[in-house]
Amino acid sequence: MECAMPMSPSRVPPLPPQLASNSAVPDGRIPPATSAAVSSRPRFRVRTGYVVLALVLCLPLLCAVGIAGYFRLSSATEALRSSVIESVPGQWDKRFAVHVGGLTLGLVRFGSLFFNLPPEPKAALETLHGAEVGVYKLHDAPSALDYSAMFTAADKCMRRRGWERVVGVAQGRQFVAVYMPRNLRTVKRMACCVAVLNEQDLVVASARGNLEPLLALATQRLQGHDLSLGDVRRRVPKTELDRCQ
Amino acid sequence: MIGTVTLCAAATLALGAGETLPGQVDFGAFSAPKGDGEFVEVNVPTGLIALAARLVEKEQPEVAKLLNSIKLVRVNVIGLDEENRAALQKRAQKIREDLAGKGWERIVTAQEKGQDVSVYLKMADKGAVQGLAAVVMDGKEHAVFANVVGDIKPEQLAMLGDKLHIDPLKQIGDTTQKRENKPKEKAEE
Numbered sequence: 285m286e287c288a289m290p291m292s293p294s295r296v297p298p299l300p301p302q303l304a305s306n307s308a309v310p311d312g313r314i315p316p317a318t319s320a321a322v323s324s325r326p327r328f329r330v331r332t333g334y335v336v337l338a339l340v341l342c343l344p345l346l347c348a349v350g351i352a353g354y355f356r357l358s359s360a361t362e363a364l365r366s367s368v369i370e371s372v373p374g375q376w377d378k379r380f381a382v383h384v385g386g387l388t389l390g391l392v393r394f395g396s397l398f399f400n401l402p403p404e405p406k407a408a409l410e411t412l413h414g415a416e417v418g419v420y421k422l423h424d425a426p427s428a429l430d431y432s433a434m435f436t437a438a439d440k441c442m443r444r445r446g447w448e449r450v451v452g453v454a455q456g457r458q459f460v461a462v463y464m465p466r467n468l469r470t471v472k473r474m475a476c477c478v479a480v481l482n483e484q485d486l487v488v489a490s491a492r493g494n495l496e497p498l499l500a501l502a503t504q505r506l507q508g509h510d511l512s513l514g515d516v517r518r519r520v521p522k523t524e525l526d527r528c529q
Numbered sequence: 530m531i532g533t534v535t536l537c538a539a540a541t542l543a544l545g546a547g548e549t550l551p552g553q554v555d556f557g558a559f560s561a562p563k564g565d566g567e568f569v570e571v572n573v574p575t576g577l578i579a580l581a582a583r584l585v586e587k588e589q590p591e592v593a594k595l596l597n598s599i600k601l602v603r604v605n606v607i608g609l610d611e612e613n614r615a616a617l618q619k620r621a622q623k624i625r626e627d628l629a630g631k632g633w634e635r636i637v638t639a640q641e642k643g644q645d646v647s648v649y650l651k652m653a654d655k656g657a658v659q660g661l662a663a664v665v666m667d668g669k670e671h672a673v674f675a676n677v678v679g680d681i682k683p684e685q686l687a688m689l690g691d692k693l694h695i696d697p698l699k700q701i702g703d704t705t706q707k708r709e710n711k712p713k714e715k716a717e718e
Contacts, residue, residue, distance in 0.1 A: 431561035431568060450577075452570040454561045455608070464577075471580050495580065503584060 354388075357381050357418050361490040363441045364463070364479050365418055368486060371434040374422045376486070381418035389413060403501055410497035415490070422484040431459055438463075438479065447477060457483045471495040550600055552651045552660015552678040556624060559605050559674075566608030567671065573602065595685040601678035606671055617672045621645075621664050624674070628662060636701055643668035650705060657682050658705060 357365065369376050393409050401409075431454035439449055442463050451462040459481040468474070475492035549555070561568035578596050586593035607617060628649045629635065637648035644667055651660035658681040665673035687702025 428563070430563070435561065435570075448572070449570070450572050452568070454568040456565045468575070468577075471583075499580065499583060503587065 353385065354383055355381055356383055357416050357488070358383065358490060360442065360445050360447060360463075360477055361416055361418065361488050363445060364438055364461070364477055365420070365486070365488040367437040367441045368434060368459075368461075368479050368481060368488070369420065371437050372422065372426055372429060372481070372486075374424055374426055377421045377423065379419040379421055381416070383416035384414065386413050389415075407497040407501040411493045411495060412491060413493040415492075417487065417489040420486040420488075422486070425457075425484055429457070429459070434459060434481075435461065442477070457481075471499060550660075550678045551653070552658070552676075553601060554624070554628065554660065554662045554676045556603070556605060556674045556676065557620070559607050560613070562608050562610050562613055564610055564612075566610045566613075567606060568608060569604070569606040571602075571604040575600065591685070591688055595681065595688070598681055598685070599677065599679040601676070603674075603676045605674045607673075608671055609669055614669070618666060621666055621672060621674075624662075624664055625649075633660075633662065636704055648701065650701070652705070653680070658686060661701075 356362075389409070389412055396406065396409055435449070435452055435454075438461050442449065443466075446466050447463040448466045449461055450464050451460065453460040459479070461479045463477040465475050472494045473492070474495050475490070477490040478488070480487045480489075559568070559570070578599055582593040582596035585596070607613065609617060625635075625647055631651075633649040633651050635647055636650050637646060639646040645665070647664045649662045649664075650658055651662075653659045659678070661675075661677040661681075663673065663675040665671070665675075667673065683702050683705035685702070686705065687699050690696065690699030690702055
């Protein structure tokens with residue numbers, strides 16, 4: 285089909301040499317479809333090629349980063365680990381560090397839909413959105429530990445990241461510090477970071493998730509039980525204050 | 530005594546924010562003992578209290594209501610040794626003096642076999658308990674400093690003591706409630 289609109293020869297754009305030499309195309313009349321195909325097709329092919337090439341090149345890199353991520357702790361956990369290790373003199377060896385992120389756990393959750401799991405593991409899977417743990421060992425037992433300095437250093441680096449210590453315990457050769465985000469508002473986005481030093485072994489761990497499913501299960505289970513501490517209290521011997529009074 | 534204080538605190542734990550609340554006591558920072566001495570510090574955020582409240586709200590709505598009224602709790606247990614004993618006794622004495630000077634009511638005093646227990650209450654004008662502070666020197670073993678901040682009604686304290694079978698807490702609640710009722714009775718007369 286020919287273009288019905290008459291065009292003056294002066295307004296016609298110059299043709300590429302290969303088209304200009306084509307005898308099938310009359311002078312001054314260019315079929316629009318042919319022109320678009322000629323001008324865009326090679327460019328599109330080049331772009332697709334580049335994208336495919338980039339993907340092929342990046343895929344191993346992305347896989348490597350993803351796999352390496354399983355063995356790298358998050359910044360907060362890493363900071364807690366560093367602060368404790370720096371406060372305890374000696375040479376530390378890394379035993380292992382594992383980090384399971386939201387994507388992996390999401391896939392596990394999705395996979396669990398196809399299985400008929402009991403409510404407890406199901407609630408646990410729904411609760412956990414990320415978890416990591418690192419285990420380190422000190423070569424030689426330290427002569428003395430300054431727990432105050434350890435708490436101060438850990439508090440300082442964690443506070444900078446928006447974490448607040450909720451529990452701190454130090455006794456003998458044991459040290460425990462538990463941190464939670466300062467702006468904790470809802471059980472749907474809970475997070476916790478823990479450091480435990482026992483003799484020469486240090487364990488740092490962190491977990492984040494939504495406690496709603498676990499809470500719902502716990503509430504359901506507790507409904508049939510008496511929550512009063514009366515029974516517990518009766519088993520516990522009289523406290524010192526009771527005796528005082 | 531430590532068990533009781535810890536139990537009371539554990540039932541009503543919460544974390545304070547940066548600003549000082551009316552019933553908040555600044556115990557200052559504590560250092561862990563150098564040797565094998567015990568050191569425990571607990572600050573539980575409000576979020577966890579809300580969680581605990583949700584856990585019991587169906588079975589015990591009054592306890593859930595009380596938990597929701599708690600704003601802050603801090604508990605420190607420090608093991609005493611030769612190095613820190615004198616300093617901690619001095620600090621405990623200073624805290625007691627400060628509390629007395631700031632209008633806190635000393636409602637429990639127990640001194641027996643080296644134990645020195647003091648429990649203070651800070652009351653609001655409308656009769657609610659704004660803060661509860663406990664300073665305990667447990668012989669030669671521990672020093673305990675606890676502070677509960679909130680907007681707690683005296684009957685809630687008594688109820689909690691009753692539900693959890695913690696007689697001292699029940700007594701505190703009853704005493705506070707009686708004190709609150711006295712002016713009303715006088716006004717009626």
